[in-house]
Amino acid sequence: MSDSPAESMHRLFRHDPGLFARVAPLLGIAVPDITKATVLFSGTGNWGALACRGNTLLQLETAGQESFLLLIEAQDRRDHRRPVHWAHHAAYLWAEYRLPTALLIVCPDQDTARWAAQPVASGPVQLPALTLHPFVAGPADLPLITDPEKIRADPTLTALSAVMHPSAQGIGSALDTLSTVLRDLPDIDANPLIALTAQGLHTHPAGIIWKHFVSAIILDREREKDRVERITKFRTEHLLLLLGERGLVLSEITRKEVADCQDPETLLRWLLRAVTASTTEEIFDEDE
Structure with a gap:
């Protein structure tokens, strides 16, 4: 697990799983009231194959009895290799847990946040087979x-x-x-x-x-x-x-x-x- 400064940001969500419920309104995310937040650890399922063990995975339950996964990753710079991995991780978790899966990227600088917020599409431009829309939290969102x-x-x-x-x-x-x-x-x-x-x-x-x-x-x-x-x-x-x-x-x-x-x-x-x-x-x- 990396010990880079940016890693502390997703670990804060692991320390306090209820943090996302307080961050979501600041990001303009219309999520129903979250009634329960549980950290899912790396020993679950075939997690080792994901190569994303340094991230934080939460299972969230809402007042409407809905349940979904939230994968949280910290990104401190542009890295054009990462979006493919994000899409892979989200799809894998969706298939593994059979739960809707969302992705939150936490960035310590605004330039990286703008880059990370761009949708990621797989397939020809005319026929995208899969499009990922990550949520992003950057300095402009969290004063x-x-x-x-x-x-x-x-x-x-x-x-x-x-x-x-x-x-x-x-x-x-x-x-x-x-x-x-x-x-x-x-x-x-x-x-x-x-x-x-x-x-x-x-x-x-x-x-x-x-x-x-x-x-x-x-x-x-x-x-x-x-x-x-x-x-x-x-x-x-x-x-x-x-x-x-x-x-x-x-x-x-x-x-x-x-x-x-x-x-x-x-x-x-x-x-x-x-x-x-x-x-x-x-x-x-x-x-x-």
Whole structure:
């Protein structure tokens, strides 16, 4: 799989499958309300034969009970070999899954976006056997999001707009706000966006600014992780010490449960109960 900066754009759709539903209106695509978006992985069917494993494939379901596939590819330059592959991939997926298949090309520059939007026809001019009409998202379609409220409402779309507009006026403040929003998100949501935005901005000056903003987040999280690990260790040790002082014997299963517990709040709850409990059941029974 390629690690080029442009690849981050289709990976954002993989990270947040619902992103297309928010992008479609910006592209003028009249798609019924999308009720479910599922990422289809490369292990499905005969995907390996496609040579498009670096792309993102979504299965989308609409409010009208319709289902279709959306293949998303990032294209960072004109390459006249690609349209044939796009047509092949779309036709293959249509035949493999027996579902209508659409293609979205995401481009970081407008010249490439204009080129990619041209229909691709196979066959004589008078008798085209197959014509492909890709949807294309370029910088002109997705302006840089700078409004703090909109950034907070949709950090994934903000990241995509930032990757498309690394030189736009306001990019610095947009990245600053985005980093602040990500600081408050769980790691499972924030970390992919941090990495994909860094990949997309790559060596651009805006990428240096982004690394400056997120380095503080990473450092704070490392410190917090160390702090939680220390608290967990101390509370585990103090709980076992207190139980020993009070003559309360743990079964092997309960002792393992205590040793494996990584939640400081649970350990604190057990520790406080152990001060007055007369049996171990009073300490560890969560129905108490």
